[in-house]
Amino acid sequence: MSSAKRTVDVLVVGSGHNGLISAAYLAKAGLEVQVLEAYQSPGGMTSTTEVEDCPGYKVNDASIQPSLFRTTTIMKDLQLEEKYGLKMRVIDPVHLQLNYDHTSLGLWRDAQKTADELAYFSKKDAAALKDLYSIIHAAVDIGLPMMQTSPTRPDPRAILELAKQSLKHRSELLAVGRWMRATEIEVLDESFESDPIKACVLIGLPFMSYDSDFSGWSLIYLGIITKYGVAMFEGGTGELPRALIDLITDHGGSIRCNAEVEQMVMRNGRCVGVRLKNGEEIYARRGVLTAFSPKRVLRDMLPPGTLPPHLANRVANIPTRSRGFADMKLDVLTKGQIRMDKIKAKRKDDIDPRLPANGYHNYEQVKAAQIACKRGEMPQHIPGLAQISTALPSNAHFAPPGCDVFWFWSGLTPNDPHMGWEAARKQAAETIISQSDHYYEGIEELQIYSRxxxxxxxxxxxxxxDGSVYHTDPLITRFGPNKPAVGFAGYSTPIPGLFLTGSGTHPVAGISGMPGQNAAKTMLKVFRREDRKGRSAAVEEARFWEGVESADAYTGSTPPATS
Incomplete structure (x- = not known):
């Protein structure tokens, strides 16, 4: 995994799941691919790693639920289950809303089951939920085809499917438009009267300001739950990059860690490679694909003057810290097992409430938290999703027998806390652990480590x-051909040989894999087009690469004529 080749067909910079998915498609297409990762181990936000300070414990470093991933053909295309042993388990219900009196509301894959539980709190809301689902399902059917293609050069089949679904759901089109244009709070207050359903939805979807126009679109997640189900990877989230890396290496590719890229290498206006932080240069015959923050790539890693002023201005204005609130992650390791007996006792089924990703704040607390963050204050309550990683049987090895790993993610902390980061970290840990103990019984007493x-x-x-897990702020005005900026939205860029993927590109963040799949398809189309037309200055290019490869083989020196 540490091959140090100096010339390959394609360089992929960044080994998050989108970068690895692109690399897998490209390697499977017969291209020689090398993935460069700045960190000491691959996987990015899909990593599962050991906790150095607590031997015997592992954590999922960031994401845990591949929701939109299940809507794609990636598993089938790459044979990740059949050949590389990647398995997913659908979590059902995927979320529980935990109320202070220890009652709970489950978000089930079966919309009727969710409505049946909601009827306990409000029969009116149960009926309203089914009506809302009909609108959201129409939006999923209409929107998904355009998420799985280039936003600037869409596949004709995607356009045809869009037209087909629009015709099928023509009676819901007005309602879909009305719902998507509204604010998230407006949709929830108009649809429901009971706290559990409103709080449950709001906690898991802090992408935009809740009172922003067009924030209502985020409720489309409810449709993903019911139409496709939301899963976790058996054995930990890190099983996804593990399977992808096995595929890449099987097809002659390589992964190199501790290889932080400092700058793109340009020649005659084309990106031909990268320069690492240690000064080493690595070259790509066909292209360089970056799979991390596009603003950092385009603003900070190109030689000065590479982009014309109007494009450089667009890049400088890619939003990465505009929302006023930010994400945080808390890991808690325990010396015993966290119980949820009080929640379980109030339910009428035999589900394990430790397994779903659960919220436990009420609607007003969630709204107040976002307002506090925008003022630079740490919220009195920090809403988020909590999950016990060791509750999944295949993850039992995450901790010694009888012990647990607690995962908590919030999108509602300030991006510039007045109290400073050290005090904010301390307060966040104390607040979350003490408030969680009411539901996750014993966590406060049992904790031996928190981060x-x-x-x-x-x-x-x-x-x-800017610590943005989205890479480009998830504003509705930044979707499609505007993401990350006009002129850079189709995975290829105005710079020949340089391509973009990752959470900051179309369509969304999270473990979807769509940006990686779309980017690879785009690159293969570009390469075929170049081959058909004949690459410019072909003779000069051949001499250049001959010189590079000769240097690789005999001298190890940097070839001339690069700038």
């Missing part, structure tokens, strides 16, 4: 500009 990662820590660990 908080806030904005600067996420930036440092995952090389994510």
């Amino acid at each position: 908080v990662r806030m904005l600067p820590d996420i930036e440092e660990r995952f090389f994510a500009m």
